[in-house]
Amino acid sequence: MKAILAEKYGHPEKVLSLKEIPKRSPKAKEILIKIHATTINDYDWCMVRGKPYLYRLLFGLFKPKHSVPGMELAGAIEGVGPSVQKHKIGDQVFGDISNYGFGTFAEYICIDENAVITKPLELSFEEAAAIPHASALALQALKQTGGIQENQKILINGGGGGVGTIALQLAKLHNCHVTGVDSHEKLEMMKSLGFDSVLDYKLTDFTKTGARYDLILDCKTNKSAFSYVKALKSTGKYVTIGGEPWSLIKILFWSKLISLFASKKLQILSLRPNEDLDYICNLVKQDKIKCEIDGPHKLEDTAKLIQYFGEGKHKGKVVIQIN
Numbered sequence: 390m391k392a393i394l395a396e397k398y399g400h401p402e403k404v405l406s407l408k409e410i411p412k413r414s415p416k417a418k419e420i421l422i423k424i425h426a427t428t429i430n431d432y433d434w435c436m437v438r439g440k441p442y443l444y445r446l447l448f449g450l451f452k453p454k455h456s457v458p459g460m461e462l463a464g465a466i467e468g469v470g471p472s473v474q475k476h477k478i479g480d481q482v483f484g485d486i487s488n489y490g491f492g493t494f495a496e497y498i499c500i501d502e503n504a505v506i507t508k509p510l511e512l513s514f515e516e517a518a519a520i521p522h523a524s525a526l527a528l529q530a531l532k533q534t535g536g537i538q539e540n541q542k543i544l545i546n547g548g549g550g551g552v553g554t555i556a557l558q559l560a561k562l563h564n565c566h567v568t569g570v571d572s573h574e575k576l577e578m579m580k581s582l583g584f585d586s587v588l589d590y591k592l593t594d595f596t597k598t599g600a601r602y603d604l605i606l607d608c609k610t611n612k613s614a615f616s617y618v619k620a621l622k623s624t625g626k627y628v629t630i631g632g633e634p635w636s637l638i639k640i641l642f643w644s645k646l647i648s649l650f651a652s653k654k655l656q657i658l659s660l661r662p663n664e665d666l667d668y669i670c671n672l673v674k675q676d677k678i679k680c681e682i683d684g685p686h687k688l689e690d691t692a693k694l695i696q697y698f699g700e701g702k703h704k705g706k707v708v709i710q711i712n
């Protein structure tokens with residue numbers, strides 16, 4: 390089978406290559422999936438380059454321990470191990486497999502049956518592949534962690550990315566007023582998607598405008614805990630989903646102290662992959678939310694696409710179609 394291999398860390402276009410590798414057979418609790426669509430995520434950008442260096446503790450100290458990157462897929466089951474109970478041959482499945490490893494930049498994958506869930510037949514493989522990671526982050530950040538309520542004033546930092554564009558649509562279902570922060574090039578697209586106001590992060594520091602928010606969803610975490618506290622209303626919540634590891638450690642440290650003295654809350658989301666995706670799929674089926682797709686692109690262009698993703702040139706989810 391064809392797969393994209395990362396045999397060492399480095400620039401995606403220097404270390405990734407399309408190769409022919411043997412197709413595995415499923416072990417007892419594994420399923421063999423023919424992958425029809427996959428996507429590019431921040432994990433791939435970090436794993437292929439081995440940066441930030443702290444991530445090498447997870448991805449392998451000197452070279453990637455998973456030689457095939459990719460962690461989100463939609464496909465059809467072509468084989469099952471003898472102890473598989475949840476799925477059968479022919480089922481269409483999708484999911485974020487990051488709790489079970491990597492390997493979706495390939496024509497096939499053998500993976501634990503719990504790594505994926507059943508794909509609604511109404512959604513194409515490309516639509517389904519774009520859903521799991523960004524939608525689960527957006528939903529869990531806004532609902533479960535942020536406790537979003539009707540008519541709140543919300544800010545999404547990194548609003549033009551995969552998570553931000555879904556979070557906006559979820560917030561709009563709660564009639565919230567939503568401000569989005571991102572680079573200049575994405576602001577027009579963000580306004581057309583429904584952001585009530587937009588800020589260019591290179592020109593405006595949203596924590597210094599004097600505006601106060603009920604809920605801040607941060608995809609970047611590049612300011613101090615105290616500036617976030619200042620930008621919150623008296624009972625406001627700040628939820629971060631990602632950013633530089635060191636900034637996240639500082640947020641974790643200060644959040645405990647701040648909670649002792651103020652009713653404002655700073656929280657870090659720890660993603661539970663594939664949870665509550667039925668809710669999101671139903672909204673997609675009813676045309677109440679839409680996952681912005683960049684592509685579909687070809688498997689052989691994966692290295693270029695990871696670089697394009699890392700440079701922030703993508704709009705929405707970068708989807709790769711595998712024939």
Ligand SMILES: NC(=O)c1ccc[n+]([C@@H]2O[C@H](COP(=O)([O-])OP(=O)(O)OC[C@H]3O[C@@H](n4cnc5c(N)ncnc54)[C@H](OP(=O)(O)O)[C@@H]3O)[C@@H](O)[C@H]2O)c1
Binds near residue numbers: 432552572631700705
């Ligand atoms: N919490 C968890 O358990 C968990 C699990 C997995 C992943 N994650 C994290 O989730 C995040 C994924 O977000 P995503 O898929 O939406 O990423 P994305 O598509 O890359 O979007 C991030 C957006 O932020 C913008 N941006 C860059 N610098 C910014 C700044 N200084 N201020 C404001 N916006 C800025 C980017 O634009 P430009 O680049 O064009 O400037 C981009 O539009 C990643 O940080 C990842 O590490 C979290």
